[in-house]
Amino acid sequence: MNAKKESKKPPKDNLVHFSIDGRRVQAQPDWTILETARAHRLHIPTLCFHPAIHPWGSCRLCVVETRLNDKVEVTASCLTKPVAGLEVLTHSSRVMNVRRWVLEMLLAECPASREIKELAAQYGVTSTRFAILDPEEECLKCGRCVAVCHEVVGVQALTFGSRGVAKKLETPYRVPNNACIGCGCCVSVCPTGALQARLDTVRGDLSRRTGHGFAH
Template sequence: MITFSINGQEVGGEEGWTVLDVARWHGIEIPTLCHHEAMEPFGACRLCAVEVDDGRRTRVVISCMYPIREGIKVQTETPRVANVRRWIAQLLLDESPQAPNIQELAKSFGVTPSRFKKTGVESACHLCGLCIRACQEVVGVQALTFGNRGVLKEVTSPYHRRSQDCIRCGTCLYVCPTGAMEQIFPLVSSE
């Protein structure tokens, strides 16, 4: 048993647990987007950021990947953490203003659409990678992958060809938090 504190409350967990695991066990709220119990943590959305004092320094880390250590002090609602989360909500809302779960997220942070609009393809995909990871880790095939990089990064199938590995199980459609997979699926799935 490893004991440490979250927001001053003494908590504990087993070796191999993350801060998020322990927080959820104790009913402490931390927002997430790219996290899913059935898959390995990925660390893309950064929404689950918390501030950790490990005795040497205090820094912002992501709770879904940070392994718990004896005696660390975790704070889930500091000004630095709030600033990171607010900006993520703002940026996501401006990228995909129509997606219901993004609207909900933005609302919880009191964020409204800014004057900056996304240009180019209208898609509510925010590259959380749940579809790709579900395909690989849960279904066990590699019909989906990331393509390109930076602002051009996209969810696609290997070599941009409709995948022959796809079994049309629909898991990707099911896990997609924004519904963007509805648009992508016909382009990547097997015929």
Template sequence: MAQITADSINITVDGELAEAQVGETVLTVCRRMGKDIPTLCHHEGVEPYAACRVCLVEVTAGARQELVPSCQYPVSDGLVIQTDSQAVRDARRVVLELLLARCPKSDVVVDLARRYGVTETPYPTDDPDETCILCGLCVRVCEDVLGVGAIGFADRGIDREVGVPFDEASEVCIGCGACVAVCPTGHVCSIDDGLVRRMETWKTELELEECEVCGRPFATVKQLDHIRGLLPEHVPLNRICPVCRRSQAVQRLSEACSIVVDNLGATAGQDGIENLKSL
């Protein structure tokens, strides 16, 4: 992840001078400036991957001009960036034509392609139902962020795919659903059915646990065990759903407030007390 340091540098984006921090990526700076750069394999919570190639921008460093992935490319002093040059648009268009041929039914791909004037692709489609663009976010969030590694890449080249090893139910998947949340195309999906969470894409079923307060199933047993393992021993794990947790937190806060209000009552004015109560 980009580290923000005190070192400020100057770059030029589409002819406009801008300030950036050493360690930032081109994408971060450009987005801050309100530039429209599409991404598919990028997610703030995961390390840059530079695989989908729709975020390409044109940079000039010295005499060299090249297309680079903005999601990963670090800014440097004097860097000149073009986010919408002819070369950028041409390259994105080719990439989108290829993705459209791969995933003709993916709304995300179809919409993005349309924005670049691609409404049909010259290339054939192998599987009209394919929705995975191989951005790898599910695999990366599972292994790099959560440290679970239930899913992975298999094979290579055009045969590359994401999935569970040997295409059989995973013994280690905790059913946390992070893969579902980060998937940009909806390829990865899960369904909660009674006390069972079905990770459809990974052919894996997990038992759900009921909230200690409201009794609704809210998280998988394995997920809670996983979190338990990450917490220090003395910290208790409440097996409570997010909704109940939120209302409990509100409850606690208002109790705390009333104590504060009681204590402050003598010194604070009436307006201050009303403000605190409204929290």
């Protein structure tokens, strides 16, 4: 008797299939849109994202437009996981408007930052309508330094104090402490030069404490 062979369906992968700027891409189930874009060498600008730490979603520069059926959204790509069939646009007019608005706010937040000025200029943003509170400020409060100190180095030498426009990088409870080991991880992940001066101060403190300088 000829046993009829069962027709086999192609094996299902567990990847998420969707598109970015019209290109078909595949994501591992736990990847975000940003991770997928990077894996496929597609550029989405970021400031607060760093692969060594959990995404915070604080800067919103990584926004993309997503379309699924009739639903259109603008969302942070570093926090959003794709679903099958999603269409992602990384440079639509909606996206560019949001990025320009974000950059205008950052020009007011950290007006002394050369990096932010250069980035803003790439988007045609050279001035800001928002109030500048501190013309010397370089920190954009992205949170990378706080997160790397906690998640990677394993200490909590830094935190954010206050909220809103008063938000500031500080030591916990604004009390000087010995938690900082002067490793420089915070400086290395800072997207602006904001932390270099602070680290130099820490290095000086440690030199005085231990009697040894730091090797550069």
